[in-house]
Amino acid sequence: MIQTRPDGPVWSGYSRDPSGFMFKLNDQYYRQVNQIYAGNYDLLLSSGLYHELSQKKMLIRHEDVSGSVPGTPGYYKTLLPQQLPFISYPYEWSPSQLRDAGLLTLRITRMAMEKGMILKDATPFNVQFLEGRPLFIDTLSFMTYDSSQPWIAYRQFCECFLFPLYLHHYLGTGIHRLLAAWPEGIPAIHAARMLPGRSRLNAGAWMHLFLQTKIRTDNLPGGRRPSFSSGHLQRLLIHLENILQRLSTGNFSDKGWSGYYTDSILSQSYLADKERCFLELIDQLPITSALDLGANDGYFTRLMAQKNIRVVAVDAEWQCMETLYRSLSGQKPGDILPLCVDIADPTPPGGFAGTEREGFTARARAGLVAALALIHHLVLSRNIPLPALAAYFAQLASQYLIIEFVPLSDKKSQELIRNKDSYHSDYNIENFESCFSRYFQIEKRASIGDTGRVLYRMKKSVCP
Amino acid sequence: MIRSFLLYIDPGSGSYLIQVIIAAVLGAAFFFKNLWWKFRSFFIKPKKKSSEENDPNTP
Numbered sequence: 117m118i119q120t121r122p123d124g125p126v127w128s129g130y131s132r133d134p135s136g137f138m139f140k141l142n143d144q145y146y147r148q149v150n151q152i153y154a155g156n157y158d159l160l161l162s163s164g165l166y167h168e169l170s171q172k173k174m175l176i177r178h179e180d181v182s183g184s185v186p187g188t189p190g191y192y193k194t195l196l197p198q199q200l201p202f203i204s205y206p207y208e209w210s211p212s213q214l215r216d217a218g219l220l221t222l223r224i225t226r227m228a229m230e231k232g233m234i235l236k237d238a239t240p241f242n243v244q245f246l247e248g249r250p251l252f253i254d255t256l257s258f259m260t261y262d263s264s265q266p267w268i269a270y271r272q273f274c275e276c277f278l279f280p281l282y283l284h285h286y287l288g289t290g291i292h293r294l295l296a297a298w299p300e301g302i303p304a305i306h307a308a309r310m311l312p313g314r315s316r317l318n319a320g321a322w323m324h325l326f327l328q329t330k331i332r333t334d335n336l337p338g339g340r341r342p343s344f345s346s347g348h349l350q351r352l353l354i355h356l357e358n359i360l361q362r363l364s365t366g367n368f369s370d371k372g373w374s375g376y377y378t379d380s381i382l383s384q385s386y387l388a389d390k391e392r393c394f395l396e397l398i399d400q401l402p403i404t405s406a407l408d409l410g411a412n413d414g415y416f417t418r419l420m421a422q423k424n425i426r427v428v429a430v431d432a433e434w435q436c437m438e439t440l441y442r443s444l445s446g447q448k449p450g451d452i453l454p455l456c457v458d459i460a461d462p463t464p465p466g467g468f469a470g471t472e473r474e475g476f477t478a479r480a481r482a483g484l485v486a487a488l489a490l491i492h493h494l495v496l497s498r499n500i501p502l503p504a505l506a507a508y509f510a511q512l513a514s515q516y517l518i519i520e521f522v523p524l525s526d527k528k529s530q531e532l533i534r535n536k537d538s539y540h541s542d543y544n545i546e547n548f549e550s551c552f553s554r555y556f557q558i559e560k561r562a563s564i565g566d567t568g569r570v571l572y573r574m575k576k577s578v579c580p
Numbered sequence: 581m582i583r584s585f586l587l588y589i590d591p592g593s594g595s596y597l598i599q600v601i602i603a604a605v606l607g608a609a610f611f612f613k614n615l616w617w618k619f620r621s622f623f624i625k626p627k628k629k630s631s632e633e634n635d636p637n638t639p
Binding site for chain 1: 595596597598599600601602603604605606607610
């Protein structure tokens with residue numbers, strides 16, 4: 117949770133972790149380290165662990181600004197971390213994103229053990245994505261390692277990373293909806309009930325999941341605790357890493373919209389015409405950030421990223437975002453962040469009092485909003501009225517909107533209204549222009565070949 | 581001591597014994613796997629490899 121400093125205009129909030137908290141001051145995010153965490157913080161730095169992890173871009177970099185930004189009573193240090201352009205949450209990720217965040221968490225734990233430290237928690241909320249790669253952001257998660265003890269965060273790791281990925285492996289559901297239902301992890305007993313019987317034959321699932329539903333005590337009879345060693349823990353962590361690497365994060369047979377542009381494309385000439393129009397419309401735009409709504413496999417996301425625009429690509433279909441995320445590794449991605457978000461039902465705020473984590477709409481401001489081949493779905497299929505859609509896009513876009521109008525006569529539109537053709541009499545290009553003109557000034561129109569579809573560039577004219 | 585899995589508990593509770601058991605199972609698996617490889621290499625002569633591949637520290 118981000119707090120406003122007590123010497124700022126409002127003091128609201130608390131921190132769940134007594135080690136410190138984040139706060140915002142003059143549009144910069146800072147982290148206060150409290151006295152209670154001083155020993156661990158000093159060890160993180162003196163052991164060389166911070167240096168090693170931040171050099172390898174595994175842990176967020178920070179600068180000690182205690183001299184210039186003193187903290188509240190009980191503070192030890194004030195840190196200015198590397199500022200991240202966009203904060204996303206696990207219930208917006210594709211399966212591979214969760215897996216990579218889990219692998220990062222395990223690797224950091226093993227590297228920390230070599231320096232006499234360990235992670236005290238293992239939640240995907242400690243990980244963000246930057247330039248297509250996961251980055252651990254919680255500098256205060258490290259604590260001194262006692263090699264006679266197992267990993268305190270083991271259960272949390274299983275519930276937050278392993279169980280959702282097992283469920284996806286066997287059921288192919290994606291993980292974002294599961295983690296929206298259980299943001300703090302899926303209890304073993306629930307995961308076990310949802311998994312099919314054949315999962316019990318899997319040794320990894322049996323040990324890490326089904327065993328947890330059987331054993332509910334920490335002690336052997338007589339109150340005795342068996343011994344544990346760092347060798348045991350290393351073996352356990354490597355085993356978890358191997359499992360995560362082997363679990364399927366794939367698309368299964370239900371392809372959803374992934375492949376829209378490559379498989380079911382109306383025609384290759386449509387794509388070529390649309391690309392040409394799109395490039396003309398974004399040429400020379402004075403923007404640095406974009407939101408690609410209904411990004412599909414990210415074809416147009418990449419065109420924007422190539423212009424050095426930082427793009428957050430969203431699509432309701434996790435398969436599309438999975439495909440896009442996978443395509444980012446192994447090539448220079450620019451800065452693309454794929455997220456599984458349904459624009460007709462964007463991520464709500466979350467956490468205690470609904471204030472710990474902002475909803476998607478509050479985070480998703482961008483210079484440019486692109487909505488290609490999207491609005492016919494929202495209007496015809498999801499029944500969102502055009503005026504409401506125009507108002508929402510105006511809320512998201514700070515400067516420009518590039519939007520594709522797909523007419524009612526279009527083959528794809530006709531598929532959507534097959535069973536409700538009397539519903540959408542006001543879905544026409546005149547009404548569309550009139551609704552969006554309330555918030556935007558239409559700068560350019562470009563017809564895409566002979567498809568009847570029109571691409572618009574609009575400039576925001578009034579604040580919503 | 582029996583805990584309900586549905587109550588709020590700290591991340592480590594209840595997982596001590598599980599980790600001990602899993603570590604023991606993995607240790608046993610590792611032991612038998614090694615034994616099997618030793619047994620196998622006793623009967624089947626390994627092919628000559630480069631010095632780097634023979635490095636016992638190579639995982």
